[in-house]
Amino acid sequence: MAERGIIVTSGLSRRRFGQLAAGFAASLPLAAPSILRAQEGDVVRMCWFNTTTVSAQIAHVLMRTDIAARNGLKMEMIQLAASPAITEALVSGAGDVGTLSDFAAVTTMAIGAPVTTVASQARFRSAVLATKKSGITKMEDLRGKQVYGTFGITAFQNAQDAALKAGLVPGKDITFVNVGPAELADAVGAQRIDAFFSYDPFVSYFESTGHAAVISENLSPVIVLTANNRFLQQKPDVLKRLLTANAQALFFAAQNNDLVNGWFRSLEPAKNIPEPVLQKASRYDPAWSAKTFTDIKVALSPAQIAQMETLAKWGVEAKLLPRLPDVPKFINTAIAGEVDKQIAAGGFDVQSVKILRA
Numbered sequence: 001m002a003e004r005g006i007i008v009t010s011g012l013s014r015r016r017f018g019q020l021a022a023g024f025a026a027s028l029p030l031a032a033p034s035i036l037r038a039q040e041g042d043v044v045r046m047c048w049f050n051t052t053t054v055s056a057q058i059a060h061v062l063m064r065t066d067i068a069a070r071n072g073l074k075m076e077m078i079q080l081a082a083s084p085a086i087t088e089a090l091v092s093g094a095g096d097v098g099t100l101s102d103f104a105a106v107t108t109m110a111i112g113a114p115v116t117t118v119a120s121q122a123r124f125r126s127a128v129l130a131t132k133k134s135g136i137t138k139m140e141d142l143r144g145k146q147v148y149g150t151f152g153i154t155a156f157q158n159a160q161d162a163a164l165k166a167g168l169v170p171g172k173d174i175t176f177v178n179v180g181p182a183e184l185a186d187a188v189g190a191q192r193i194d195a196f197f198s199y200d201p202f203v204s205y206f207e208s209t210g211h212a213a214v215i216s217e218n219l220s221p222v223i224v225l226t227a228n229n230r231f232l233q234q235k236p237d238v239l240k241r242l243l244t245a246n247a248q249a250l251f252f253a254a255q256n257n258d259l260v261n262g263w264f265r266s267l268e269p270a271k272n273i274p275e276p277v278l279q280k281a282s283r284y285d286p287a288w289s290a291k292t293f294t295d296i297k298v299a300l301s302p303a304q305i306a307q308m309e310t311l312a313k314w315g316v317e318a319k320l321l322p323r324l325p326d327v328p329k330f331i332n333t334a335i336a337g338e339v340d341k342q343i344a345a346g347g348f349d350v351q352s353v354k355i356l357r358a
Helices: 014-022 055-064 083-092 102-110 154-165 181-189 202-209 229-234 236-255 257-264 275-282 302-317 334-344
Strands: 034-037 042-048 073-079 097-101 115-123 126-131 146-149 175-178 195-199 212-218 222-228
Touching: 042 055, 042 083, 042 236, 055 073, 055 115, 055 236, 055 257, 073 236, 083 097, 083 102, 083 115, 083 222, 097 102, 097 115, 102 115, 102 154, 102 222, 102 302, 115 229, 115 236, 115 334, 126 154, 126 202, 146 154, 146 181, 154 175, 154 195, 154 212, 154 302, 181 195, 195 202, 202 212, 202 275, 222 229, 222 236, 229 236, 236 257, 236 334, 257 275
Parallel strands: 042 073, 042 097, 146 175, 146 195
Antiparallel strands: 034 073, 097 222, 115 222, 126 195, 126 212
């Protein structure tokens, strides 16, 4: 479908986009885990990836400020390529806690992995977009069309749901085509397709270049924190302090957007994402604009848990999951709920945070 070497824009090549969106970093230093150690305290091995907005900024704050140390933690930040690598690290015991998309977390539940989802970390946008040359302006215009994207991600479910709401039956009125991120970037850049689905920051990126416009968006997707069960059972107090530090890091990021966006862009594979794109994509998470610390929420809400149950049912129907998991049984909201109570009481002075390395 794609020719090699096509440049999407002067700043972001087909290959780079593929590395960004798929976390496919075989040609980068990230092919081996990048581990940064800091502070003294209880060690927490946190697995993360440097592409998803807000979630990645939180990781940078934990690495570059004294927030973790204030909570008696010594962070070992293990930068991996994407959700599958993080899942593997958590299952094997190489990581204690990791960031996963909501559908990736549901996948761990379906396979019975020894992990538990313990908190909400960030929200992000998924969308269906129409290319500039297509002339398409609304979902109903997609009747008889093909919509491209990567199967097995939250954005795929969101796109199918949007089609159904528009009166289009997938497989009958509209056809979804599975392509990798690099091939998708090629096709959008060359305007060879009419429509596709994706997630931020890539939705915002294609909007910024003028290659495509959003015709349907979903603001419900969430990045969650998932913990290895041994860590959860043996060190609940450490986990509680980590969730507290995570919340404080999020509020610090909300108060220092420009600074933290710069940190985000300092590491591969995010170096070529323009700062305005990161800022726009991040704003779809309400916490990115938090005015007070009490605006930050840690525990997964009933609505977010219900959405994960919806993803689980869809995953089974789409033959992406081997079985239907009992989602609530794989979620622990008790510890995050305690942290939310602490947050409600206030007491965090964001101005006193010290930057350890710029």
